[in-house]
Amino acid sequence: MEISIGKVERRLYSILESEGALYFVLVDPGDRDISQVVERVGDYADAVIVGGSIGVSNLDQVTREIKKIVKDIPVILFPGNVDGLTPYADAVFFMSLMNSSNTYWTTLAPTLGSLTIKRYSLEPIPMAYLGVEPVGRTAVGFVGEVKEIPQRKPEIAAMYCLSARYFGMRWAYLEAGSGAEYPVSDEMIRISKEISGINIIVGGGIRTPEVAYRKVVSGADAIVTGTVVEGDPTIMEDIRDAVKRGGREKLR
Numbered sequence: 134m135e136i137s138i139g140k141v142e143r144r145l146y147s148i149l150e151s152e153g154a155l156y157f158v159l160v161d162p163g164d165r166d167i168s169q170v171v172e173r174v175g176d177y178a179d180a181v182i183v184g185g186s187i188g189v190s191n192l193d194q195v196t197r198e199i200k201k202i203v204k205d206i207p208v209i210l211f212p213g214n215v216d217g218l219t220p221y222a223d224a225v226f227f228m229s230l231m232n233s234s235n236t237y238w239t240t241l242a243p244t245l246g247s248l249t250i251k252r253y254s255l256e257p258i259p260m261a262y263l264g265v266e267p268v269g270r271t272a273v274g275f276v277g278e279v280k281e282i283p284q285r286k287p288e289i290a291a292m293y294c295l296s297a298r299y300f301g302m303r304w305a306y307l308e309a310g311s312g313a314e315y316p317v318s319d320e321m322i323r324i325s326k327e328i329s330g331i332n333i334i335v336g337g338g339i340r341t342p343e344v345a346y347r348k349v350v351s352g353a354d355a356i357v358t359g360t361v362v363e364g365d366p367t368i369m370e371d372i373r374d375a376v377k378r379g380g381r382e383k384l385r
């Protein structure tokens with residue numbers, strides 16, 4: 134059986150090819166007021182990613198509403214557990230939290246979710262999810278029992294990215310955790326990209342356009358922001374501009 138790359142992922146590649154970098158906005162249905170973000174996100178993000186680590190109760194309804202408002206940009210699920218799936222999204226990051234110390238998070242949770250993904254006809258996008266210091270002090274680090282990658286050892290992240298690539302995954306997400314005090318370092322991104330060549334998503338603790346720009350020129354293919362846009366949805370425009378400026382520089 135041929136395993137082909139789906140429509141959403143192909144669209145991401147085509148944006149990467151023409152613009153050099155992607156901007157994703159994370160919407161956590163568990164958070165209080167996401168309406169302001171959802172209203173604007175279609176104008177600035179290349180995809181909306183929907184998920185959270187502390188459980189979801191109204192995912193179907195929230196996802197339907199988001200889909201209605203954002204129109205043609207893809208809605209990609211970012212499940213915190215097996216309950217993070219809904220047929221109303223376009224795709225799902227099919228991920229292994231590779232550096233969890235519990236095999237539930239590395240392989241069992243995605244395995245339990247796999248049949249639902251098939252039934253819902255969601256496009257799976259294979260991704261390594263990697264928890265980087267200070268993720269241990271955030272929700273995903275706690276829930277996912279992450280053995281966090283120390284920022285002083287960027288080559289460990291690079292090796293995980295290479296391992297992910299050899300496993301056949303096409304994306305690796307370097308995650309400092311939502312609301313992290315500081316993001317994944319430029320050096321860790323640089324060496325991970327250089328050694329693995331995998332598509333790298335960076336998120337957690339990115340709060341300014343300047344920081345987003347630096348992550349992109351260091352080697353990030355996609356930037357995720359959640360917390361900062363919830364606080365100030367208007368910042369999306371500046372972060373998008375910064376991400377795209379970095380992307381253009383890489384293409385030169």
Ligand code: 1GP
Binds near residue numbers: 360
């Ligand atoms: C969390 O990386 C994302 O999974 C986003 O983090 O909320 O800190 O932007 P922030």
